Amino acid sequence: MSLIKLGIPKGSLEEATINLFGQAGWQIKPRSRHYYPEVDDPELSCALVRAQEMAPYVANGTLDLGLTGLDWILETQAEVVEICALTYSKSSNQPSRWVLVVPQDSPVRTVKDLEGKKVATELVGFTRRHLAEQGVAATVEFSWGATEAKVVEGLVDAAVEITETGSTIRAHGLRIVADLLYTETRLIANPAAMDDPAKRTKIEQIATMLQAALAARHKVVLKLNVAAGDLDAVVALLPSLHAPTVSHLYDGRWLAVETVVDAQAVRDLIPRLRAAGAEGILEFELRKMV
Structure with a gap:
């Protein structure tokens, strides 16, 4: 029997999550028409669960550990332990945001202007609480999908929708009025599991390795030779991170230098290093960085 029951978010984050675990050291293999992927760790068992349902399943002990968005934790108000934030997605490494959108010609300019209006969203509970905090009385209805289309077609006055860049929203001829929530993936645990020493140790191992894998995605190793x-x-x-590692080569007039740098800096850095006298410059990807 496995020690930890792990929930993998089914849907848009599924592949990205499995890839992240692979980089962290766990090979998870989905099975056709099966909600229980294989994993190469006898202490783990996996289940595919919709991100929207993850927090309640973790809270009630059906799962010990899971990954879901901060948005769905706030939406369900499930009592879970947030272990760490893991910013990743299928398309970018930026947090997503829930935004209030309206037609371009709408008179709505602020959240306060929603008084008496109709709003469609998947994030019903959060949206209702947010409007109540703003003192706004509006009708908030659940949307099963195609939420933006309901605004375009005039079925509702506004929508609260998730986006990364806002490009799809603009392509539909809609206007973003306000950002309501920035969200990113959270690793969450059942409180009772965190009180179990064996489970807690395993959960902390998983958290450490996932964070190490994500940190490594933004860094590379540079190695080069340089005359003294x-x-x-x-x-x-x-x-x-601290200082480059410098060691002597067999030819005492030359030294080997090794360091970790931001991956995005390399394209500008290598030409400058070469101009400064560096030779034999090599770039290596990292798998994990702790």
């Missing part, structure tokens, strides 16, 4: 006389100029260009 050019060392100071080259090292001055190199950002590092």
